[in-house]
Amino acid sequence: MDLSEHLFRREAGRMVSTLTRIFGPQNLALAEDVVQDAFCRAVEVWKFRGVPDNPSAWLMTAAKNRALDVLRRERTARTYEPELNRLLQSEWTLASTLQERFSEHAIKDDQLRMMFSCCHPRLSEEAQVALILHILCGFSVREIASAFVSGHAAIEKRITRAKKVFVKSDLFDVSETDNVAQRLPAVHRALYLLFNEGYHGASPEMAVRRELCREAMRLMSLFLRDPLQAMPATHALAALMCLHAARMPGRLDAAGNLSSFNDQDRSKWDRGLVVEGLRLLELSATGSELTEYHVEAAIASIHATAPRPEDTDWGRIVSLYDALTSLRPSPIVALNRAIAIAQRDGPEAGLETIRTTIDNERLAGYPFYHATLGELELRCGRCDVAREHFEASLVLARNPTERQFFEQRIAACTASGRTPMEANETQ
Amino acid sequence: MSDFTFLYRGRETNLSPEQMQRTMEKWSAWFKELSAKGHIRDIGQPLEHTGKVIAGKQKTIIDGPFAEAKDVVGGFTLVEAIDLDEAVELSKGCPILEIGGSVEVRPIQKSTM
Structure with missing residues (x-):
């Protein structure tokens, strides 16, 4: 039997949580040691005898047995929760309590x-x-x-x-x-x-x-x-995650490069996650509380359900960004709002919004701030200005994928500069 | 063909859960490869890291083995190979080497010379 991906990592979280509940937070390090020991045992035994049918249960049992050893041996050497101290008095209550503490529901x-x-x-x-x-x-x-x-x-x-x-x-x-x-x-x-x-x-x-x-x-x-x-906010946040995650597979093109939003291959989006996201968004629409997660999920749902970029309801997105600005203002929200305005009213309006609403010092270190300016200037046909902005974003690129993306945008500025007519036609 | 024992020393202690799982997968892959090539006579057993050592005429019993974690034998495998050179070559794929452990390759004595 093969191990499912990241099984150990996930089991580590489950085991440490349960052991910390048993030993008390003051013994977190002990809980971590017990987990490490369970993994060591698993590797040592499984490599000779193969992975058991239920590796999670095997690991949990190893952790439970080790916890019992520790509790018996260090009965008096450590302080545990008062409740546990009482149970430690009797071997029978100890074993049955641990059994219960390791039930699936308790975990x-x-x-x-x-x-x-x-x-x-x-x-x-x-x-x-x-x-x-x-x-x-x-x-x-x-x-x-x-x-x-x-x-x-x-x-x-x-x-x-x-x-x-x-x-x-x-x-x-x-x-x-x-x-x-x-x-x-x-x-x-x-x-x-x-x-x-x-x-x-x-x-x-x-x-x-x-x-x-x-x-x-x-x-x-x-x-x-x-x-x-x-709570409603919980559903809204879960919806937001699903709707974003659904679009993740489209963010890279066939060559593994970052694609700009409008160029994404929407057929690669995960339909199942979109459906789940919309279901959760509906569940979130109860009660009187409107959180930033509701608004962000609503924005994501508009993107996720538009068959083509030009089908996007930018007017609604702008008003949702207005709502987000009053709920949780941030330079990034302001930038995204400006992008939505540019989509709705044209690039000049977007640039104007950036000039009037964004404190550019707070975004000066963010590569996509400069890239947005570049993109909008490019759409206005000012290729030289656009190139300068993309060059600024290239300097700030945080990884090779971003670097490649900005280089490609610089190349686009040069190409548009040579054929201004074509550039205008794509508006 | 001759028989050899591989004795594994060292323990995968300071690894993250993810690295532990990788290590586990490497061991499976290594044993699978040796087995596919017909080198495994007995995959062997894991050993507990502590036990008792009984020594001398007095039959003194002590907790043991007293050794650094890296020197304690954690398991063994019986391997079949043409000669010591080949057995050594096979041992080089052992994942324990990656965590600073060692493989001791010991020919099993033949009953007739």
């Missing part, structure tokens, strides 16, 4: 609990995301650093600090409805940022980015199963 709860716990208010958003990736998704510090194109030392510091806060706090109580409602926005935000890092992030490897998106969606699905957690 799911433990992952949710862990997700809420990782989004501790004392941690920055970046730290929450890093902690989720590390604990719940089983990524090592090195793997996170490479996915975020960030220094190993910086990520390590971030995670070490976050763990210090984590081990000193209680695990989040997911049965307290008020607490859940209070912390849910932070959890949503962390999953949104995780997804965005995969979708728009700087990692040069498409496989890595796709994996980050998939992880965000996997964690998201844990919420959807639970009626207590599945």
Whole structure:
């Protein structure tokens, strides 16, 4: 039997969550050791005897047995949860409690609990995301650093600090409805940022980015199963993820290069995900709360359902960006709004919007800011100005795929410069 | 053809879950290849890393083996090869080498010379 892809990484998140629930957050390092030990055993045994029929169950049992060993041996050496201390008095209660704690349902709860716990208010958003990736998704510090194109030392510091806060706090109580409602926005935000890092992030490897998106969606699905957690915003965020992920396969052309939005091969979009996204978007339309996820999902749904770029309802998109600007203003939202205005009213209007609404200093380091200016200038027929903007974006390119894309746009400026008539015809 | 024992030393401790899985897959692939070429007499067994060592006339029993993690034998395989050179060549594909471990190739003594 072959192992399914990333099985170990995923099981790591499940096992650490459950073991931390058993040992208490102060013993996170112990939980991680037990998991590491289970993997070592798995590799050692499976290489000789083959992968068992149910590798997940095998790993969980290995972790459970090891946890029992630890609890028996270190009964007094460590402090556990008061509840567990009581159970430790008797061998019978210990074994049966652990059995229950390793049930499929309990493990799911433990992952949710862990997700809420990782989004501790004392941690920055970046730290929450890093902690989720590390604990719940089983990524090592090195793997996170490479996915975020960030220094190993910086990520390590971030995670070490976050763990210090984590081990000193209680695990989040997911049965307290008020607490859940209070912390849910932070959890949503962390999953949104995780997804965005995969979708728009700087990692040069498409496989890595796709994996980050998939992880965000996997964690998201844990919420959807639970009626207590599945608020309208939860459905909206899940819809947003589906509708974006549906379009991911179209972002690269046959040669593996980044294609601009209008040139994407829409037949490559994942119809199943579009349908699922629209279903979730419908579910999100209850209650009185309108979140940025609702608006972003609505924008994504317009793109995902337009058969051709020219079928896009840009007027509606502009008004949705207006709504987003009042909900959560950001330079990137302002830039996207300007692009939508350019699509609706022409490139000059788009440029004018950028000039009047965007603080260009805050976007000066963002390659696609310059590329947008380039694209709009090019559509106005000012090829030389356009080329300068694309050259600025080329300097800022964060990976080879982006670099290649901007080079291709510079080449387009040169080509249009030579044949101005043709360039005008494509307007 | 002669018989050999491959003794594997070293442990895959400091790897991420993803790397662990990769390692596991490499071992499967390596054993599959050796087996397809008819070199596996017995795939062997994994060994626990600790046990007891019984020593001397006094039959002293101690916890053991006392060795660095990298020196403890973690498993063995019985391999068939033309000669020691070929057995050594085969051992070079062992994934344990990638994590700083070692393979000890020991010819099994023949009953007649």
